Amino acid sequence: MRKITVSNDFFAEVAKALRQGQTVRLLIGGQSMYPFIRGGIDLVEVVPCPPDGELPVWCCPFYQWEGRYMIHRYIGREGDDCLML
Numbered sequence: 001m002r003k004i005t006v007s008n009d010f011f012a013e014v015a016k017a018l019r020q021g022q023t024v025r026l027l028i029g030g031q032s033m034y035p036f037i038r039g040g041i042d043l044v045e046v047v048p049c050p051p052d053g054e055l056p057v058w059c060c061p062f063y064q065w066e067g068r069y070m071i072h073r074y075i076g077r078e079g080d081d082c083l084m085l
Contacts, residue, residue: 011069
């Protein structure tokens with residue numbers, strides 16, 4: 001399988017589109033959420049989340065952490081921290 005690496009600039013544009021209320025579809029890479037999402041095979045639809053809304057457990061938020069954009073399964077809160085799988 002051919003590996004394609006996308007720069008963070010692309011994901012910054014995705015974040016901008018979401019802030020404008022748009023929906024974005026992405027082909028996901030990696031295997032960290034297998035078998036629920038299969039890297040290189042499954043498309044995910046990323047939709048805007050209200051800034052004051054509580055995330056439903058098991059949703060897959062698009063977020064920035066340590067300078068990188070990610071999508072991972074949200075499993076709840078521990079104090080002020082979000083727990084991701």
